[in-house]
Amino acid sequence: MLEIALGTPPADIAGIVYRLGSDVVKTPLRAHEKNLDSIPFPAWQLLDLKKYPPLDSGVENGVDLAREPRVSVIFSRGCSGHCDFCSTWWIWRGWRCRSAVNMADELELLYRDFGIRHFSFADDSMTVNRERVISLCDEIISRGMRIAFHVTTRTDCVDAEMLAKMKAAGCYNISFGIETASPRLLTRLGKENTVEASERAIALCRQAGIRATALLIAGSVGETWETIRETVAFLRKTRPDRVGCVGGLWVLPGTKLYRDCVSRGLINEDFWLTDEPYMTYTAEHSLKELMRMRDRVSNYDSTLYKIVARIKRTLRWPA
Ligand code: SF4
Structure with a gap:
């Protein structure tokens, strides 16, 4: 630029x-710039930070999450994973991170000069380097910042010690890209992770007093109502604090999924000349069916769903 x-x-x-x-x-x-600390902080003074929406509820670390604007910051770029549908690791070619001191300096600037107490780390996989995360938390604590923050990461990149430290520094919610609880689909998506790791991550968050959000995809390649039921069973067992579920897999340019769709004749390069931001993978299920799958996962615990499902079973309707 x-x-x-x-x-x-x-x-x-x-x-x-x-x-x-x-x-x-x-x-x-x-x-790629390897030293992220060499990049200046954003010109925060040019923004009206009070316009950032709070986007949560409750009080954490003395911060009223429903009132304090939640400002986005970023600690790392990329991801250690290689999921077939994801453009993050492919665009950023690996994972890089700022130093803990540099990140804490920016947080402190926002905290002291702008009065910001509520943060969201916009990283795709914030906790890949546990020592770096622990150092950042130590910096936040030792500088006397009473903040609350939200992060997103992989379920195989958390442990009890790190979560305890994150909690002490003000972490109140972690969103995990779980996608599905079907081992077959995890393999098919190139997720390089396990259902057991996700179960463990949610349990560890609960022990640490951090909310866990399960991010899921209903309608991946190979999804069936049987695999949807596996995901529903997982949610009932693990009971994350929140579920964020998209209906249908987004086909993003540059991904392995995109190349597969091109080779199968499902998409061609002219798609990007349209106004659509991405293609939804509908080779196996219609959009309507994908929305039904999403609703099933999102409402995994609703009483109404259970009643409807029981009636359907009684009448022998499809799921
Ligand atoms: S773990 Fe998440 S961010 Fe990383 S490659 Fe997979 S989908 Fe992308």
């Missing part, structure tokens, strides 16, 4: 795509 702003000729800027007459020119890939 700086090179563009300085007027550097496009051909000399690595990592961009531009139009030259009727041609589309792509320059060589740009080397």
Whole structure:
């Protein structure tokens, strides 16, 4: 962006795509910045931070989550996973992290100069490096910041010691990308994780006093009503504090799933000339069916659902 702003000729800027007459020119890939601490903080003074919505409820670490604006910050980029449907690891090519001191410096700036008490870490997988996370929590505690924050990560990247430290620093909720509780589908999605790890992560959060949110996909490649029932059973057993479920798998460019869909003739490059931001994978189930699957997972514990399901079983209707 700086090179563009300085007027550097496009051909000399690595990592961009531009139009030259009727041609589309792509320059060589740009080397990633390894030292994230070298990147300046955002110009927070240009934003009205009070306009950030609070987006939660309850009081944590003395912070009223329903009243305090929740400001997004980011500690790391990328992910240690390689899920077939995900563009994160592919775009960021691995996982990189700021130093604990640099991250704490930005939090402290927002805390002291702008009065921000409520944060959301926008990382896709915030806890890949446990020592770095523990150091960040130590920095938050030793600097006397009473804050509350939310993070997102993988279920195989948490442990009891780290969660206890996170809780002490103000972590009140962790969103886990669980996707499904079917071992077969986890393998099919390239998730490189297990149902047992997800069960353990939710239990450890409960012990630590941190809320756990299960992020799920209903309608993955290979999904059936049987695998939906596996996910419902998992939710009933583990009882996360919240469930966030999307109906249908989003086919994002650059992913293995996208390439598979191209090779199967389900999508072609012209899709990106439309106004649609992504394709939903409907090769196996209609959109309507995907919404039913989503509703089934989202309402895994609703009494109404149980009653309807019982009636359907009695009348021998499909699930
Ligand atoms: S664990 Fe999450 S962020 Fe990481 S590759 Fe898989 S879906 Fe993407």
